[in-house]
Each structure stands twice: as structure tokens, then as C-alpha cells.
Amino acid sequence: MSPRLFLHIMSVEARTKMSYRVDFWINAVVGFLASFGLMVFVWSAVFRESGEVRIGGYDLPTMLFYFVAVILYGKLVRGPQLQGAVSSDIYEGGLNRYLVFPTSYFLFKYAQNLGSLLPALMQLFLFGIWFLFLLDLPPDVELSPLTVLMGLVSVAAANLLYFVLLFPLQCAAFWADNVWSLSVALRFVSGLLGGFLLPLSVFPEWSREILVWLPFRFLYDFPVNVSLGKIGVLEWLAGLGLTLAWAAVIGLVGRAVWKRGELQYSGIGI
Amino acid sequence: MIEVDRLSKTFHVYRKPPGLLGSLKSLVKRERVEKRAVKDVSFRIGEGEIVGLLGANGAGKTTLTKMLAGIIHPTAGDADVLGYRPWERDDRFRRQIALVMGQKAQLWWDLPAADSFLLLKEIYRIPDATYRENLAYLTSVLGIEKELTIQLRRLSLGERMKMELIATLLHGPRVVYLDEPTIGLDLTAQRAIRNFILAYREENRPAMLLTSHYMEDIQRLCKRILILRDGELVYDGSLARVVERYATHKVVTVHLRRDGKDCPTPQTVGDLGEIVSLDPDTLKLRVPRGEVADAAAALLSRCSVADLLIEEADVGDIIESILTARGESVS
Known part of the structure; x- marks a missing residue:
């Protein structure tokens, strides 16, 4: 696929997503405030009831900063559009259209996925800047233009990783009629093991040793901690390399699943 | 242009007994059944030919079309379209074919057709001048210039089908598969689409395989027909000969x-x-x-x-x- 076509697909998808104004504002305001409000109540209660000043290396203000970042980054990592797009294409026969196009279906969907991130990207800047003014920067947080830039690059890599994790799961639609539950399972598992629901440093030591060997930590925990200045440049480069290596390996698995699955494809749909 | 040699396709489908008990049973075990959709079909279609593909529902018409467009793989047999095996999906092959599926929208629902066409221009790498020329020709022949900037979902069924046809033919395909291109349209729109297909054939000489349940489509557009019955090709010849032989x-x-x-x-x-x-x-x-x-x-x-x-x-x-x-x- 040419870079020009890739950018054109991104642009079309971004325009389509931005045309839903009501959805944009509901998602931006209600979605963010509900998620953040929940985290404030839960973690304030946890700190108050436990009597601890620090949990997993975070004090309460830093913990809240973590969740501001993780909620805003989470939308960029998961992307709004691919949740069921591939499996729907297979199940409903929409894949027919793409298979006739002289271009890669995987890259087409990836470009659409990136284009669909524009509303989430705008929300990131909208709420991110607002929160920087609203909250005092905790002493533990070393936010700088460099850490924000490193964090955003990590988010882009995390988005790619999530995309390739989801792709083979959705290809299960070649064999099973409805694989929506697999997408939900990935969202939950990656949220728990990746640091979306709580920072990984809160986990017991033995489980953290296991999590090191899994790709999920690069989805949320790593980009957020990079942005909060908790990870140095060299460590960041190593983490970024590992994220891309995981994406490459899982991408190869996805390619193999796709190759086998398309032999099963009936193109019938509903 | 199109050569089909003993092409077959078998699907595996699952039977589920009716009722709640049937649903519960199928959670554990399902009965797998083989369905031979296309059986040993062979034929050839040359340049400039419009061939009608006829058959009752479930006869295998759409399955055959999908194999020739490269969407699904055959179980057995071979096909050569423009020198390529369709299901290998070589980009050079896909740049030269087009598929219209009347029952399924190919264009982007939320976009005006003009935006979809620009995307297709990039997908098929159509040079600017060719794109402008083709778009002007196709929209004027179909009389739909004013609707180009209206969101697709706000157009009538006939207007949408005309847009689908334009999208399909923008890149000047040498092989066109038309699966029910006039389905659901009123008589005026049907006639406009038929006239357009004939005009396009005269101008560009593509090979066309047309599936339609409307006999008017077949009579107006096809001199030759293929008849599929339960997946088997039971007739390949002129429409006139069928009438002489069977009337x-x-x-x-x-x-x-x-x-x-x-x-x-x-x-x-x-x-x-x-x-x-x-x-x-x-x-x-x-x-x-x-x-x-x-x-x-x-x-x-x-x-x-x-x-x-x-x-x-x-x-x-x-x-x-x-x-x-x-x-x-x-x-």
C-alpha cells in the first residue's frame, strides 16, 4: 500500500468519525468524567481505609495523575473502531469489498484504525491541558515536553500492539459465527494485566515477575509511566523495541491465522 | 478472458435442531453437513461478451461469481481470468476486474459518493486526467452529477445503484461481474442501468458475467446464457437456441x-x-x-x-x- 493511500484512508476515517458530533461530545465529556470520577472515589477510599501514604510506589495525587493519563491514553491504545470491525466484515460478508480491492486488508484496517483515533487525540489534548492547569503537579511526576513526546510514541506503539493482538482474535469469525466475546475478553485481560485497571506496581512481586514476560504491560503501564517521567530514555528505548518486537511476533501469528481463515471464508454474510 | 475448468466448491454448514433443546444440544455437539454449491463447472467468456448466469436461488450463481472475483477459494478445479488465478489475488489482477453486488453496498455509507470515488482513485491508482474523464463520462451517462456530493445513505436505491456502478467502473476494468445489478429498482432505473451497461460494453469491450433474476435484464443484455441447476452447469449456449429448443x-x-x-x-x-x-x-x-x-x-x-x-x-x-x-x- 502506498503512503498516499494509507494517509487518504486515515483522512476519510477521521472525517467520518468527526462527523458524529453528539457522539464526540458524549464520549469526550461523559465517558471521561465517569471513568475518572470512579477512579477518584475508589482510590481515595483505598488510601483512606488503608492508612498508607504510598501504594505500589504512588501517592494519591500521583495515582490520580496515572489514571488521568491511562484513561486518555486508553482510548488511543484501543481505538474506537476496530472493536468488532474485522469480525463483522467476516460475519456479514463486508470483507468481499476489501478482497476485490488491489490492496492489503490488514493495512486498510490499520489505516482506518489510526484515522479513527482523531477524536480520542483531540480529547487527550483537551482534557490533558485542562488537568495540568487544574491539578498541582505531584512531586513524583516529572512531566516535560520530552516525556510527553516519549509517551505519545509509546502510545502509538501500544496502539499497534493492541491492533495486532485483536486481529487474530477477530479472525476467529472465519470459524465461529460470533466472536464479540473474544474482543471483550482481550479488553478485560489487557486492562487487568496491562495496567489500565490498576498500576502494575500494585501487583504482588511474584505476579510482576510473570507480567514482565507478557506483552500487556506495554499497552498502558509503560506509556503512562514514560509520560510521568518514571522511565529514563535508555529504558524507554528498550521498552519501545520490545513493544515493536511483540507486535511483529503477534503480527506473524495473525498473518498465519488470516491465511488459514480466508480458505474457510464463504463470503455469504447475513 | 475468463476460462473456467471443472470448478467446484463445497461448503460445510451446521444443522441446528429447532427449539430450546436443539439450541442446548448444539452448544455441545453440532451436525456438520457438506453442501456442494458448485460442481465441475467449465466455460469460457471472451472480450466484449455479456453472458447471463441463470439459476434458481441456491443454484450456485453467486458462489461461482465470488470464486471468479477471487473472494473465495474453490474446493477443486481451476480458473484463469486475464492470465491470473483469481483467488491468488494478485494486485495486477484485482486492478483489472470489478464486482457489483446489487444486494450489498460496496460504497461507504456515511460519505458522499464523491469522497468514496476519490478513495477508489487512490486504491486503483487512477491518474488524475483519467479519473476526471471517466467520472465525467459515467456520471453524465447515468445522469447523476448533482447527487455526487450527497451522503450515500440519503440517496434513493436507484441513485445508490448508479453510484455503485460508477464506483465499479471508474478504473476501467476488463472483466466485470454483475450480481443482480437491478434488484429492487423501479422500471425506469432498471432501463437506465441496462442502457448504461450496453453503452459501456460498446465503448470498452469488457467481458461481463451477469447474474439476474429479471428476465428483462437477460433478454436485453445477453446473447449467451449459462444455466446452473443445483450447482451444475446444465446449459451453455445462445438464448435464442433455448427458446427454439424449449418453446x-x-x-x-x-x-x-x-x-x-x-x-x-x-x-x-x-x-x-x-x-x-x-x-x-x-x-x-x-x-x-x-x-x-x-x-x-x-x-x-x-x-x-x-x-x-x-x-x-x-x-x-x-x-x-x-x-x-x-x-x-x-x-
């Missing part, structure tokens, strides 16, 4: 003059053929092909005739009789 009767319609002569009755004309309808103004008879001349002469002498019309039987009826004739060979 055993002609229909003779007599418009009667009311001038005092006795009106015909089943007793006076029943020996000439099967009476389809009879009223004081019109008599319609179904007459064996070899006896039409004698029957017409007899009618002129026995009745006061204002006008007399001899017609072939309806092509749709003929095809339908072939499609529903189980196990009989077609030559």
Missing part, C-alpha cells in the same frame, strides 16, 4: 370484431389449441409450434378477426421450466 408452443392472440358474427366458443376453436383466455373481445390460444400457420388460417375463417398476433412463449417461463426440471439433461 414447444406459440401464443396466438386474436382481437375480435363485434359485427354480429357468432363469437368463438370452446367448441368452435378448442380443436386448434389450448385456450388460455376467451372473452367477447379477445381470444388467446396456446398452439403447438408446427401447427401455428394452420391454426391462424382456421381462426381467420371461423371468426371475425380485427387483429391477430403470434408470439413466442415467455422466455422467463421457458427458463423456469428448465431450472425446475430435476435430473433432465439440457442440450
Whole structure:
């Protein structure tokens, strides 16, 4: 696929997503405030009831900063559009259209996925800047233009990783009629093991040793901690390399699943 | 351009018994059934030919079309389209073919057609000048220039189908698969689409495979037809030959003059053929092909005739009789 076509697909998808104004504002305001409000109540209660000043290396203000970042980054990592797009294409026969196009279906969907991130990207800047003014920067947080830039690059890599994790799961639609539950399972598992629901440093030591060997930590925990200045440049480069290596390996698995699955494809749909 | 050699496709489907108990059972174990959708089909289509693909629902028409467009893999057999095996999906092959599926929108629902066309321009790498020229030609022939900037979902069914056709033909394909291109359209839109397909064929000489349940489409567009029955190709030849071979009767319609002569009755004309309808103004008879001349002469002498019309039987009826004739060979 040419870079020009890739950018054109991104642009079309971004325009389509931005045309839903009501959805944009509901998602931006209600979605963010509900998620953040929940985290404030839960973690304030946890700190108050436990009597601890620090949990997993975070004090309460830093913990809240973590969740501001993780909620805003989470939308960029998961992307709004691919949740069921591939499996729907297979199940409903929409894949027919793409298979006739002289271009890669995987890259087409990836470009659409990136284009669909524009509303989430705008929300990131909208709420991110607002929160920087609203909250005092905790002493533990070393936010700088460099850490924000490193964090955003990590988010882009995390988005790619999530995309390739989801792709083979959705290809299960070649064999099973409805694989929506697999997408939900990935969202939950990656949220728990990746640091979306709580920072990984809160986990017991033995489980953290296991999590090191899994790709999920690069989805949320790593980009957020990079942005909060908790990870140095060299460590960041190593983490970024590992994220891309995981994406490459899982991408190869996805390619193999796709190759086998398309032999099963009936193109019938509903 | 299109060469198909003993192409077959078998699907595996699961049976689920009805009712709650059936649903519970199928959670544990399902019955897998083989369904042979296409069986050993062979044919060739040359440049500039529009070939009609006919068959009852479930006969394998769409499955065959999807294999030739490279969407699904065959179980056995081979095909060569423009020198490529379709299901290998070589980009050079895909740049030269097009598929219109009347029952499934190919364009982007939330975008104006103009935006979709620009995306297709990039997908097919159509040079700017060619794109402008093709778009101007296609929109003017279909009379749809003003609707280009309206969101697709706000257009009528006929307008959407015209947009689908434009999207399909923008890149100047050499092979076009048309699967029910006029389905659901009113008569005016159907006629416009048929005229357009003919004009496009004259101008560009692509090979076209047309699937349609409307006999009018087939009669207007195709000289040659393929008939599929239960996945098997039972006829490959001219439409005219089917009519000659299978139309055993002609229909003779007599418009009667009311001038005092006795009106015909089943007793006076029943020996000439099967009476389809009879009223004081019109008599319609179904007459064996070899006896039409004698029957017409007899009618002129026995009745006061204002006008007399001899017609072939309806092509749709003929095809339908072939499609529903189980196990009989077609030559």
C-alpha cells in the first residue's frame, strides 16, 4: 500500500468519525468524567481505609495523575473502531469489498484504525491541558515536553500492539459465527494485566515477575509511566523495541491465522 | 478472458435442531453437513461478451461469481481470468476486474459518493486526467452529477445503484461481474442501468458475467446464457437456441370484431389449441409450434378477426421450466 493511500484512508476515517458530533461530545465529556470520577472515589477510599501514604510506589495525587493519563491514553491504545470491525466484515460478508480491492486488508484496517483515533487525540489534548492547569503537579511526576513526546510514541506503539493482538482474535469469525466475546475478553485481560485497571506496581512481586514476560504491560503501564517521567530514555528505548518486537511476533501469528481463515471464508454474510 | 475448468466448491454448514433443546444440544455437539454449491463447472467468456448466469436461488450463481472475483477459494478445479488465478489475488489482477453486488453496498455509507470515488482513485491508482474523464463520462451517462456530493445513505436505491456502478467502473476494468445489478429498482432505473451497461460494453469491450433474476435484464443484455441447476452447469449456449429448443408452443392472440358474427366458443376453436383466455373481445390460444400457420388460417375463417398476433412463449417461463426440471439433461 502506498503512503498516499494509507494517509487518504486515515483522512476519510477521521472525517467520518468527526462527523458524529453528539457522539464526540458524549464520549469526550461523559465517558471521561465517569471513568475518572470512579477512579477518584475508589482510590481515595483505598488510601483512606488503608492508612498508607504510598501504594505500589504512588501517592494519591500521583495515582490520580496515572489514571488521568491511562484513561486518555486508553482510548488511543484501543481505538474506537476496530472493536468488532474485522469480525463483522467476516460475519456479514463486508470483507468481499476489501478482497476485490488491489490492496492489503490488514493495512486498510490499520489505516482506518489510526484515522479513527482523531477524536480520542483531540480529547487527550483537551482534557490533558485542562488537568495540568487544574491539578498541582505531584512531586513524583516529572512531566516535560520530552516525556510527553516519549509517551505519545509509546502510545502509538501500544496502539499497534493492541491492533495486532485483536486481529487474530477477530479472525476467529472465519470459524465461529460470533466472536464479540473474544474482543471483550482481550479488553478485560489487557486492562487487568496491562495496567489500565490498576498500576502494575500494585501487583504482588511474584505476579510482576510473570507480567514482565507478557506483552500487556506495554499497552498502558509503560506509556503512562514514560509520560510521568518514571522511565529514563535508555529504558524507554528498550521498552519501545520490545513493544515493536511483540507486535511483529503477534503480527506473524495473525498473518498465519488470516491465511488459514480466508480458505474457510464463504463470503455469504447475513 | 475468463476460462473456467471443472470448478467446484463445497461448503460445510451446521444443522441446528429447532427449539430450546436443539439450541442446548448444539452448544455441545453440532451436525456438520457438506453442501456442494458448485460442481465441475467449465466455460469460457471472451472480450466484449455479456453472458447471463441463470439459476434458481441456491443454484450456485453467486458462489461461482465470488470464486471468479477471487473472494473465495474453490474446493477443486481451476480458473484463469486475464492470465491470473483469481483467488491468488494478485494486485495486477484485482486492478483489472470489478464486482457489483446489487444486494450489498460496496460504497461507504456515511460519505458522499464523491469522497468514496476519490478513495477508489487512490486504491486503483487512477491518474488524475483519467479519473476526471471517466467520472465525467459515467456520471453524465447515468445522469447523476448533482447527487455526487450527497451522503450515500440519503440517496434513493436507484441513485445508490448508479453510484455503485460508477464506483465499479471508474478504473476501467476488463472483466466485470454483475450480481443482480437491478434488484429492487423501479422500471425506469432498471432501463437506465441496462442502457448504461450496453453503452459501456460498446465503448470498452469488457467481458461481463451477469447474474439476474429479471428476465428483462437477460433478454436485453445477453446473447449467451449459462444455466446452473443445483450447482451444475446444465446449459451453455445462445438464448435464442433455448427458446427454439424449449418453446414447444406459440401464443396466438386474436382481437375480435363485434359485427354480429357468432363469437368463438370452446367448441368452435378448442380443436386448434389450448385456450388460455376467451372473452367477447379477445381470444388467446396456446398452439403447438408446427401447427401455428394452420391454426391462424382456421381462426381467420371461423371468426371475425380485427387483429391477430403470434408470439413466442415467455422466455422467463421457458427458463423456469428448465431450472425446475430435476435430473433432465439440457442440450
